[in-house]
Amino acid sequence: MLVSTLCWAHKQRTLKQIRERNFEQNGGNMLLQRLSQQQGYTDRTKIFTQVELQNATNNFDEDRILGRGGQGTVYKGVLPDNMLIAIKKSKVGGDPRQIKDFINEVVVLSQINHRNVEKLLGCCLETDVPLLVYEFVDNGTLLDHIDPLKNECSISWETRLKIAVETAEAISYLHSATSIPIIHRDIKSTNILLDHNHRAKVSDFGASRLVPLDETQVTTMVQGTLGYLDPEYLHTG
Structure with a gap:
């Protein structure tokens, strides 16, 4: 019994050390x-x-x-x-x-x-x-709904316009309403999720950049997906 308790205690200490190291x-x-x-x-x-x-x-x-x-x-x-x-x-x-x-x-x-x-x-x-x-956003990505190879029942143009407006509102919020402006840098159809009401949810902020308010011009290392990049940003950073 004592040996089992000691082995259990040693295992718990080892697991705790692994968790701390990973953290x-x-x-x-x-x-x-x-x-x-x-x-x-x-x-x-x-x-x-x-x-x-x-x-x-x-x-x-x-x-x-x-x-x-x-x-x-x-x-x-x-x-x-x-x-x-x-x-x-x-x-x-x-x-x-x-x-x-x-x-x-x-x-x-x-x-x-x-x-x-x-x-x-x-x-x-x-x-x-x-x-x-x-x-959890339950209706996949925008690409899932507009790519004819993935979905034969494409969403209506009215719904597409609503999604475009909601995405634009989210980007405007990121640029203007947060305490520190946020540049997403990778807006594309696979990074726009849809819920069951086809409400847009902008996702995947791994390439984002926080911009201090006192910076009127900001140069960043170009990140994003070719084909979706703003041409001016692509050429000037």
Whole structure:
């Protein structure tokens, strides 16, 4: 009995050390520092535990996968209160630049409160790669609805116009209404999610940039998807 207890205690200490190491490697200290600089936003971003998200996704079962992309895999999860969530499992693997982009996405989204922007609920940094937890948006991407190869029952032009207006309102909010202006830098049909009422939700802020209010002209390293980039931004930064 004593040996079993000692082995269990040793295993728990080892797991705790792994979680602490992952938290540091995934930019946990950087995130806490950045969030502490944003007054009033820290409480909006919950730090989930690894166990909570394993339980929500049935241990990240393949059947829970909503999609895969260049930035990672997205899983559908269910919290104990039956709230549906989307969990983005990043492909960040210790690269300082990728970690910085990940932390930037968390900090950016922690400031945003708009009905046409996908809401960030929190993140988990205890796992080998960081996880972002979002509200669940149940009707796929805009591309899923306008690409004839994916959907023969294309949405109406009236609905498309509504989605365009809502997306424009979200971008206007990011540029003008947030405490620090936000440049998304990768607006495209796969980054616009739709709910069951075809309401637009702008998503994927990994390439975003916070712009201090005192900067009238801002030069950034060009990021985004070719074919969707603003020509002036592409040529001048």
